[in-house]
Amino acid sequence: MASFYGFEPQNPLFLGTAQYPSPAILAEAVKRSGAEVVTVSLRRESAGGAGQAFWALIRELGVKVLPNTAGCHTIKEAVTTAQMAREVFGTDWIKLEVIGEDDTLQPDVIALVEAARILADDGFKVFPYTTEDLVVGGRLLDAGCEVLMPWGAPIGSGRGLNNPYGLRSMRQHFPDTPLVVDAGIGLPSHAAQAMEMGYDGILLNTAVAKAGDPAAMAEAFALAIRAGRQAFAAQPIEARDMAAPSTPVMGKAFLA
Numbered sequence: 615m616a617s618f619y620g621f622e623p624q625n626p627l628f629l630g631t632a633q634y635p636s637p638a639i640l641a642e643a644v645k646r647s648g649a650e651v652v653t654v655s656l657r658r659e660s661a662g663g664a665g666q667a668f669w670a671l672i673r674e675l676g677v678k679v680l681p682n683t684a685g686c687h688t689i690k691e692a693v694t695t696a697q698m699a700r701e702v703f704g705t706d707w708i709k710l711e712v713i714g715e716d717d718t719l720q721p722d723v724i725a726l727v728e729a730a731r732i733l734a735d736d737g738f739k740v741f742p743y744t745t746e747d748l749v750v751g752g753r754l755l756d757a758g759c760e761v762l763m764p765w766g767a768p769i770g771s772g773r774g775l776n777n778p779y780g781l782r783s784m785r786q787h788f789p790d791t792p793l794v795v796d797a798g799i800g801l802p803s804h805a806a807q808a809m810e811m812g813y814d815g816i817l818l819n820t821a822v823a824k825a826g827d828p829a830a831m832a833e834a835f836a837l838a839i840r841a842g843r844q845a846f847a848a849q850p851i852e853a854r855d856m857a858a859p860s861t862p863v864m865g866k867a868f869l870a
């Protein structure tokens with residue numbers, strides 16, 4: 615079981631809390647997912663009365679909160695948002711997003727590394743939303759991050775794992791670092807695929823919040839993550855190009 619800054623969830627699903635049809639459906643989805651961590655945007659919390667009601671709901675669910683800097687485009691914006699989130703949510707955990715480009719919501723990895731360094735030096739436990747770039751991953755670890763969160767695909771796209779090769783390389787390159795695929799997951803099978811590669815967790819939002827039945831989809835993701843993790847631990851066979859008979863040929867009836 616992976617440890618995220620000392621926290622070892624039974625269920626490594628990090629569930630987003632935005633875009634649900636209603637607070638009641640959000641609550642039901644969190645319950646049925648079995649998620650122990652939810653990610654929350656500071657913007658929502660600061661939205662006056664609605665924000666207070668939302669925060670009360672999250673507290674009632676009894677889950678750990680991972681505030682995020684969603685929507686931040688600069689180092690200054692992300693660092694300030696993280697500092698405010700620490701005050702509001704009473705946690706030093708921060709999911710760090712510094713967006714670099716609006717078509718793909720791709721992280722600005724240069725600004726990300728600098729923001730991660732500032733926040734880690736300030737005592738934050740940083741969960742950086744990054745790409746599958748190995749050099750950037752190394753820089754983030756040097757900056758003080760103990761978890762890396764490469765994207766599966768652009769946020770909200772539901773495309774799944776755009777670059778399985780890159781994600782596999784990342785797993786091999788950082789064997790001892792907790793790795794979470796964050797963003798772009800559309801189906802439970804995408805989550806299972808990442809867990810089968812040996813990833814330690816999945817962060818997703820849109821695929822559950824925008825599903826026809828968010829609570830049922832949340833449960834489907836929990837099942838898929840469990841299946842993928844168990845499959846990885848069970849050491850899957852290597853894929854091969856040629857057939858290998860699965861039925862023994864010994865003792866086969868032989869006609870001369």
Ligand SMILES: CC(=O)[C@@H](O)[C@H](O)COP(=O)(O)O
Binds near residue numbers: 632682769817820
């Ligand atoms: C909620 C959050 O943190 C998002 O920015 C995150 O990256 C999830 O992405 P999806 O909505 O594609 O699952």
